[in-house]
Amino acid sequence: SAVISQKPSRDICQRGTSLTIQCQVDSQVTMMFWYRQQPGQSLTLIATANQGSEATYESGFVIDKFPISRPNLTFSTLTVSNLSPEDSSIYLCSVARGYNEQFFGPGTRLTVL
Amino acid sequence: AQKITQTQPGMFVQEKEAVTLDCTYDTSDQSYGLFWYKQPSSGEMIFLIYQGSYDEQNATEGRYSLNFQKARKSANLVITASQLGDSAMYFCAMREGQTGKLIFGQGTTLQVKP
Secondary structure, three states: OOOEEEEOOEEEEOOOOOEEEEEEEOOOOOEEEEEEEOOOOOEEEEEEEOOOOOOEEOOOOOOOOOOEEEEEOOEEEEEEOOOOHHHOEEEEEEEEOOOOOEEEOOOEEEEEO | OOEEEOOOOEEEEEOOOOEEEOOEEEOOOOOOEEEEEEEOOOOOOEEEEEEEOOOOOOOEEOOEEEEEEOOOOEEEEEEOOOOHHHOEEEEEEEEOOOOOOEEEOOOEEEEEEO
């Protein structure tokens, strides 16, 4: 399995501010993803974090709101910008090692006041 | 469009008994993968088991097994000898072709009774 860490584990932010979440993996991985889980809901893919190029966003998610960086094969950041209470969610990074393994970080629990 | 359906919002099982959590999927891809994850109240996603579309044998991992019926497009999770620590939300997910992206079902909350 992969060891994945996320920082921060939780945060409470004010409306209109931004939060940057870091995801660190213990070894190089090709595929890295960011998911959102709104309260009481399932997981929804935000984007695929591509190393050295712009992230690939899913329908309904835009770069201005969710800018993503991936400077190397072990690290990525997700920023949630211009926060509103609707952004209160758990944000999870995920890595795929081959087609039969996909692991998640511990998640970042965001509350927006 | 690809879709995962979990029709059981909540399930109860007596400790030490077996339970089956249902999952059906819809895809036109020939190559795909099916995953089950456990999410306790802490929020982490714990990988349980994987089944590839070309795998002929049902996957097993300890007390977890996947009842894969390809013609019916179902991938049910069977948990044997339930423990109190199995109480959690369980998600079925399907990998989109070669992309690695996962599509998730709505989840099933499992409660194990002592």
